Every structure is written in C-alpha cells, then in structure tokens.
Amino acid sequence: MAFALRKHDSEFDAPPMSDMNVTPLVDVMLVLLIVFMVAAPLMAAGVPVDLPKTQAKPLVDQKQPIAVSITGEGKLFVDQREVAADELILVLGENADSKERRIHVRGDKTIAYGKVIEVMGLINSAGYTKVALVSESASSSAQGAPPTATR
Template sequence: MAFSSNSDGDSVLSEINITPLVDVMLVLLVAFIITAPLLNNAVHINLPKTATTAPPTQTKAVTVSVDAQRKLFIDKQEIAQEALEPELRKLVAADHDLSLSLQADDAVPYGAVAKVMAVIERAGVSKLAVLTTPGG
C-alpha cells in the first residue's frame, strides 16, 4: 500500500498497483504462445492405399486367413492372391448373406491386411469379422 505524504493527516491511499499483475500476465502469455505448438501430438504415418469400393447390399461362416509368409487361405485351403476375389464372388453368389471372418498373423504388415480387406469388400462380402487374440 502507498501512503500519502499530505499533511492533512494519515489517510491511506487505496489504489491497487496493477503493473506487476500485467507483467506476470504478459510473461504467462508469451510462455503459452511459445509452448502451444509443442502440444501437437500428431503422429505422421503413410497409410497403405487400396482401391475404393462401394458398400454392397448383401450366413454362412467362411474364414480367410493370412499367415506369416502372407499366404492366403479360405477355410484352410491355400489360394493365390489373384484368385481370392473370384473365389469370394462365387461364395457370395451362392449365399448373399455370407458372413466372413478374417484372421491374420501378428507378423503380417498392416498394408497387406488392408489390401485383403479391400479385396473382400470388392467381392461383395458385407459381413466381415476381424479375429484377434484376447489380451494385449
């Protein structure tokens, strides 16, 4: 507090000095302006590209598997990558409500699995379950 030097008496000057408050606020503002761009926690990755497909309108359980060597299997029968889509189209033609389960080995890269999923979608399978092992 400030005291008046008037000779009238001992009256107290009741004004608040806001200069220190403004100084602190400006320092905080500068600190936040500098640190705000560092708070962006975005992870930049290159996602695999697949062909675009339209959602089909289409319950027999069929399992498509991808092993660690990226070999494809339909119900435990090995099939070539090029033959997967025509084979799935045959299965969908036989049963329009075909339900498909996809399982892939943990060592298979995400891009390979995404391409298989795109083939499954292009083949007309509308019900897809991705199988995983519980736990983490």
C-alpha cells in the same frame, strides 16, 4: 467500462478514451463452452427404457463364417485351401451362397497391417458386406477359448 484519464493538465493531451473490457466476456463464454461440451453427450443418451426379460435364446447363424487367413509369409487361405490373391474372390464365390455370408479375416500378428487391409478391401470391393477381423483376447488364450471376431 474503463477510462483512460489524463495524468496532468496539459493543452495537448487527448480526450479520455472509453474501451470495453472484454476479459469477463471471454471468461463467461469459455465457461459456457465447457458446460455445453460436458452436457452434450448426456443429452444424446436417449430415452431410458426398462426392457423386459425373456427366456429366448440369442439368434445364431446356421452357417459357419468363411475364414480367410493370412500367414506370416503372406500366403492366403480360404478355410483350409491355399489360394492366390487374384483367385480369392472366385474361391469366395464358390464357398458363399450369397454376398451376405459372414467372412472372418484372420491375419498373423507378424504380417504388415497394410496387407490385411488390402485383403479386406478386396473382399469388400467384391460386394461382401459382412467382413470382420478375428483377434484373440489375452484371457481367452490362457483359458483355451475360441478367438473373437470384431467388425
């Protein structure tokens, strides 16, 4: 605790005041906050498990995904067929046997981002849940590898 003492003897001086110094308290709280912020992600890592090895092949869908492409001019294509924006859901219904069919949206890099999101929202609002964006990594374009889909 800190005390404010009188500087000289005088009849009109106020009595000594006692104030609590909160600076060390704030320092300790900030250190504890930083420690918990660093330690929290480590606690959420889960239980370490040594998984067994297997010779099984990864599961593969037998059906190819439906490709919805948006060209630089804003034209829509379902696989190789050009469609209007208002016909997109009808054509997807003809090509997909269920709403669980994978749909890959391929947007030209010169097209506005909003147009791609608009098409994805239209597909999603029709009930299709497995919609993914297709991109090409820098290493795959040099080696001729196929583009990858991301969700």
